[in-house]
Structure formats: structure tokens, C-alpha cells
Amino acid sequence: MIAAxxxxxxxxxxxxxxxxxxxxxxxxxxxxLLSGPAGLGKLSFAHRFARFLLCDAPVxxxxxxxxxxxxxxxxxxxxxxxxxxxxxxxxxxxxxxIRALSHFVSLSRDSGRYKxxxxxxxxxxxxxxxxxxxxxxEEPPPFSVILLVTARAASLPATLLSRCQRIEFxxxxxxxxxxxxxxxxxxVDAETSLALARGAPLAALAWSRNDLLSARxxxxxxxxxxxxxxxxxxxxxERWRQYAPEMIVAWLLxxxxxxxxxxxxxxxxxxxxxxxVQSLQAVTQRLDLGASFxxxxxxxxxxxxxxxPLSPQLVLEDTxxxxxxxxxxxxx
Numbered sequence: 001m002i003a004a005x006x007x008x009x010x011x012x013x014x015x016x017x018x019x020x021x022x023x024x025x026x027x028x029x030x031x032x033l034l035s036g037p038a039g040l041g042k043l044s045f046a047h048r049f050a051r052f053l054l055c056d057a058p059v060x061x062x063x064x065x066x067x068x069x070x071x072x073x074x075x076x077x078x079x080x081x082x083x084x085x086x087x088x089x090x091x092x093x094x095x096x097x098i099r100a101l102s103h104f105v106s107l108s109r110d111s112g113r114y115k116x117x118x119x120x121x122x123x124x125x126x127x128x129x130x131x132x133x134x135x136x137x138e139e140p141p142p143f144s145v146i147l148l149v150t151a152r153a154a155s156l157p158a159t160l161l162s163r164c165q166r167i168e169f170x171x172x173x174x175x176x177x178x179x180x181x182x183x184x185x186x187x188v189d190a191e192t193s194l195a196l197a198r199g200a201p202l203a204a205l206a207w208s209r210n211d212l213l214s215a216r217x218x219x220x221x222x223x224x225x226x227x228x229x230x231x232x233x234x235x236x237x238e239r240w241r242q243y244a245p246e247m248i249v250a251w252l253l254x255x256x257x258x259x260x261x262x263x264x265x266x267x268x269x270x271x272x273x274x275x276x277v278q279s280l281q282a283v284t285q286r287l288d289l290g291a292s293f294x295x296x297x298x299x300x301x302x303x304x305x306x307x308x309p310l311s312p313q314l315v316l317e318d319t320x321x322x323x324x325x326x327x328x329x330x331x332x
Contacts, residue, residue: 005065006048009041010180011172011201016045019167020061023053029165030140033122035153036169039203045169046118046147053145054080054112069112079110082117086124093125098132105136105144115144122148123155130157137163171199181205189213192275196254213275215243216251220276223255226320227283227327233320237313240320245312249302252319256296259284263292286327295322 008016022028034042048063051073055063063070072078082104084097105115119125125133137146137160148164150156171177174194180201181190188208196216197203207213222239225231240248254272261267262284268277302315 006044006051007041008048009044009201010176012041012045012169015167015169016049016061019049020052024061028053028145030144031137031146031148031164033153033156033161033164033166034147034149034169035166036151037171037198037200038151039197039200039206040169040171041202042149042151042169043120045167046120046149050081050116050118050147053114053116054078056111078112080112080115082115083120084117085120091124093119093122093129095126095128095132098125098129098136101146102132102136105141105146109143113143115141116147117144118147118149120149122150123152125156125160127157130160134159134163172201174199177201177204181208185209189275195274196272212247216273217276219243219248219251220255220273220279223323224279224283226324227286229327233317233324237316237320240316241313245315246303248316248319249299252323253296253299253303255280256292256299259287260289260292260296263287263289283327288326291322291326295319295326298322 019028019032034046036042051063051065051070052058052061054069054073056067056069057064069078073081082101084093084101086093087097088094101117101119105117107115109115134157140146148156148160153161153166172180177194177199178190181188181194181204184205185193185208190204190208192213193204193207194201196207196213219240222231222236226233226236258271258273258280261271262280268274271277271280273280299319302319
């Protein structure tokens with residue numbers, strides 16, 4: 001289903017103008033890859049673009065939101081639109097889904113100018129599904145457009161990448177992002193949220209709305225307690241169970257980069273977590289650099305294994321035991 005009105009973001013303006021014009025000029029590629037960091041609204045762009053392509057009476061370079069096609073899209077019942085996303089416990093896009101997509105684009109158009117197929121989280125496509133999709137991309141049916149959306153384009157097979165024209169999304173200028181974020185959430189720490197989201201406005205908005213700033217500070221406070229031997233890894237793991245493991249891994253990676261930077265050269269500039277600098281400084285002198293690099297590698301491995309079922313509790317306890325080792329190593 002496409003939302004009633006997919007949101008338009010100011011940092012999409014250049015990409016929208018270029019590809020809306022190409023659609024109007026009938027020079028649109030058959031496959032577009034929307035790539036760039038998470039938190040930039042690429043999926044919203046794709047939904048909005050699909051609506052524009054299928055609208056019966058576009059107004060300039062936008063869908064009218066009033067015609068039969070726009071209504072059908074709003075209720076998820078347009079015969080010329082298909083959205084494919086990861087399914088099942090493996091959270092992969094499987095070959096049966098791609099076969100259904102290929103069959104869909106081969107059918108005659110119901111009423112629109114195009115058949116539009118959208119693949120979100122395209123990087124989760126498995127090998128067999130990728131090979132099946134490649135056949136469709138090599139011989140695309142006329143009047144079909146396939147939109148692939150991913151924050152990890154490098155994970156896609158090179159053969160698929162070569163068959164798509166890429167629309168690259170980058171984080172907007174800081175001033176634009178802050179202006180948008182303050183308008184959306186005037187009561188939050190926009191500067192810190194945006195810094196932690198690495199400049200991605202929608203990710204920063206999620207930080208502010210989900211109270212992730214407070215949660216992250218609590219996690220860093222727990223690390224300080226471990227460093228000072230005021231708590232145990234098992235107790236801290238129990239408190240951290242409320243957080244998604246991938247969130248914990250991301251926070252710990254950013255924390256490690258900061259404390260290693262402070263320990264190595266004493267600089268406080270360019271930190272990932274400038275709002276908790278006192279906590280970072282408090283643990284820095286207790287830190288073993290060699291053990292820190294080893295833990296960093298472990299966390300990167302966890303991030304790469306995101307599609308492999310892991311026990312969240314086991315991941316947390318192993319990570320926390322390793323964290324404690326960072327500080328115990330300096331006491332030996």
C-alpha cells in the first residue's frame with residue numbers, strides 16, 4: 001500500500017526534478033536504484049514517484065491525489081503497482097517473490113502509463129532471487145519501471161547494479177537538516193540528534209521521538225559503572241534487553257571510536273557523542289587499546305551478521321564481558 005500522501009522532503013528536490021522531467025519526456029530508465037544512507041526518506045521518494053507515474057492527471061511534476069489511480073494507490077489496490085519487501089524469519093527477498101514480480105511486470109497495464117514494481121531493502125535479496133531478477137532487468141517488458149531501494153548498495157550483486165540507473169541520496173546541508181528537524185520536533189535537542197544520526201534528518205527525528213538520546217546516555221552510564229566495577233555484565237545485560245541488539249551495537253561502535261580517539265591523541269573535537277564527553281573522559285584512562293580494537297572487530301562482525309538469527313541475550317552478555325575486559329586489562 002502507498003500512504004495517502006507520501007511526504008516530500010526538501011533534500012529530494014534535485015533528484016525529483018530530474019526524474020520527474022524524464023518521466024514527462026518518456027526517457028525514464030526501466031530500473032532505478034535509490035541508494036544512500038538510511039534516514040533520508042528514499043522509500044518515501046519511491047512511493048511518491050510511483051504515485052506520480054501512475055496518476056491519471058498529474059499536476060505539473062506531482063500526482064494529483066484526486067484521481068481514480070491515486071485513490072486506488074491510497075487503499076493499496078492499484079493493479080499496476082506491486083511492492084516487494086523482505087519476508088519470513090530470514091528477512092530476505094526470496095525467489096518466489098521475484099518470480100511474482102517478474103510475472104507482474106509482464107502483464108498488460110490495467111489503466112496506467114506504466115507497471116511499477118518497488119523493491120524495498122533490496123540488499124536483502126538472496127542469490128537465487130537476484131539471478132531471477134537479473135533476467136527481468138536484462139529483458140524488461142515495455143512500459144515497466146522497477147524501483148529498488150537500499151541503504152547498502154554495495155551488498156547488491158554487481159550484475160544487478162550494472163542494470164540499474166542509480167539515484168544517489170546524500171545527507172543534506174546541516175542548516176537545511178536542522179531547519180527541517182526543528183520544525184518537526186521543536187522541543188528536542190536537534191543538534192545532538194542530528195550529529196548522532198550522522199546528518200540523516202529522518203534518523204535524527206526517530207532519535208528525538210523515541211527518546212533514544214536518554215536511552216543511549218543510560219547505556220553509556222552503564223559502561224562507566226562497569227569500568228569502575230560498580231556493576232556486573234549480567235545485571236547490565238538484563239537492563240539492555242529492552243533495546244534492539246543492532247541499536248546497542250551501533251551505540252557501542254560510536255562509543256569505542258570516541259574513547260580510542262581521546263585515548264590516542266587527547267582530542268575532544270569531532271566526537272560522535274559530544275554530549276557525554278565527561279563520561280567518555282572518565283573511562284578513557286582505564287581503557288586497554290588493544291582490547292578495544294578487538295571488541296570493535298567483534299561488533300563489526302555482529303553488524304555484518306544481521307540476517308543470521310542470533311540470541312540477543314547471548315550477544316549482549318558476550319559484548320559486556322568483552323567490555324569489562326577493556327578495563328580489567330589495564331589492571332593486570
